[in-house]
Amino acid sequence: MKNLKLLFGKGNSIGQYGMIIALIAILIIFSIATNGLILEPTNIINVFLQYSYILILALGMVMVIIAGHIDLSVGSVAAFTGIIVAQSMSVWHFPVWLAIVLGLAVGAAVGAWQGFWVAFVKVPAFIVTLAGQLIFRGANQIIGNSTSVPVPEDYQPIGAGFLGDFGPDFGFSNGTLILGLVTCLVLIFLEMRGRQRRKKMHAELVPLWVSIVRTGVLVVVTLVATYLFAAGPVGTSIPIVAIILGVLTIIYGFVTKNTIFGRQVYAVGGNANAAVLSGVSARRVNFFVMMNMSVLAAIAGMVFVGYSGASGPADGTGWELDAIAAVFVGGAAVAGGIGTISGSIVGGLVMALLSNGLSLVGLESNRVQIIRGLVLLVAVAFDVYSKSQGRPSLIGGMLKQFQRKDTEQNTVAAQQPRSIEDQPEKVNTP
């Protein structure tokens, strides 16, 4: 047992890996129920093609929720960006790269608008983004005349394309293999560098076997994923959208764990007063968190338009709820201050594989919705219960070795600001 603790990080028990265990359980159950269809390379590739946009939204949503806010406008913002990008190519004949730049700019502008109201006028984010949901949905309908606007074929790969095939044929997608192997090498390199650094600092060193097993597990997961992506029918490989998602996950994982801004987001969400007193600009944090969310919503919208081949009038309806569900299943706290990027990705995958598995079994989509609702409820209830028992959050502790140690313990108990109003902007010191 002690060894297990060493393996998964200090202070965690095996039970804290609830969601990962749930994910594995889902895969096993549906493997049986669908005769292994769910783990067919084709299906895994489809899942990423189908649900990446929700995972991209979850990356931004987890930061919004950590900061103690919520964003209800992401679906409308995604649709708004989608229709502008589609129009720009089909009506104004923009080249693809310019349309993408335009989309990102639209996302940033929308984000700045919402960030302004949240951070400077101090309207609660719930209200600002509820308004945003209406405003940008309406704007989307006006621009698109409530019709679908198709996008040219050379744009579609960003949502529906794959890493191209090249080189000799080994029966796999070569690009995917290389990507997988590089990822493995990087994982090994990082673990070794970490050990070296700790040695230099004369910090406590975990036994070598722990390092090897821990890295080994990650390497095996990467290899399985590589195999699944590489072994699909000819013409398919790792979807471009999955690469986009992977890159964004690494960037945001790094930002939230290792940068000053990232730590400030946790600080503001955990206890805004304390954060402000320690010299954090809550205004700046709130502004950028909201703005960042809209930029990611824009990316999600553009990816979906590529996947669908057209921007439709109903795009984005209900996406905010899927993203929020992924984040909470991934262990974030409603009150803010708690949550991780990796947890949200796992949460999103749980919800995605659940939908996919149930759909493969042939369950009616209305029932799928009920089951997803129950899973969300049970996952969060489980988390709340374990916290009330004095143990640290079950799901929140997940993947904790990737996270700085001080986050939770310092923030869980802190008093939450009742509203935006409570956050002082300036503190006068005598």
Next chain:
Amino acid sequence: MRKKLIAGIGLALVAGLALSGCSARGTSGSGDSGSTIEKGDLIGVALPAKTSQNWVLAGAAFKKSIEDAGFKADIQYANAGNPVPDQQGQIQSMVTKGAKAIIIGAADGSQLGTQVSAAKKSGATVIAWDRNILNTKNVDYYVAFNNFKVGQLQAQALLDGMKAKKSSGPYNIELFAGSPDDANATVFFNGAMDVLQPKIDDGTLKVVSGQTSFSKVTTQGWLAQNAQSRMTDILTKSYTSTDLDGVLSPNDTLARAILTATKAAGKDNPVVTGQDSETASIPLIMNGTQYSTIYKNTTEEAQAAIDLVSDLADGKTPETKKDKNNDNGAKVVPAVELTPILVTKENAVEAYEGNDELEALAKQG
């Protein structure tokens, strides 16, 4: 030591992949071997959300015809809250499950390119049902009612109805069309104008408001309130001293809205056409308030799609038409077109035979 470790692990990975890779690719994509459909194969049917009675009937009709024809059915409705991604997922699942033919009633016909292409690559036959799938070459067939014919039937009914009331013209009429974002709305209107335009030109018909172009007569979103307010405006402006003999309405909902407007203005009921055989309109047809509607037999439409699949399974070439109205932007999709039935008070009971609910309503009237 460390370098050896990395090299070792790396080698092991490559070896592992190479060993397991012998039979990896192409197991699930057998597109080249031809798309032979056999009895007992899975037929996927992806339908949009159950937003109207017709779609509910369609599911049951498909289940019956697929099983009667000796295939296995997988029928899925999209969720009403988020229909497009839901339907995309359902079609992908059908492909994964190895469906040999996929029949799609699209939630949004322009947003299924990726799925239809995946279906095609897996060797499945793709059939667009009731609504065409746009901007893709990967649709094999289109099964639907002939909507141009719907417009022609509506126009003819309008002329017949007015003639029955007043034996000779000129007749004062107004025109209504559906929502500009619905591709079918244009086809209905063009079909109707195919019959009406010559009569307008020779003076038999007079559109008093002067609004005759499609862009002027559309009803945004097919919303009743839009049709009602446009009718009211026209009545106030153009019909204070003259009678309105007939109104071309593209469907039943708008027909009822138009009748509400004429009634509120104190006018006699004009001859009003319709479409869809909505349960609210059938009593109005039976008591003479609304003149006509169109019946598209969903069961017949589903059967036509399955007959097509059966033909393919028997190795026969299905009989299809090339109609430029079925151009989806990438190609003219070979179509099986069914003829809708015009329903008036006279033929309602026999037209609805086999549809218990509508038949009962017609008999009550």
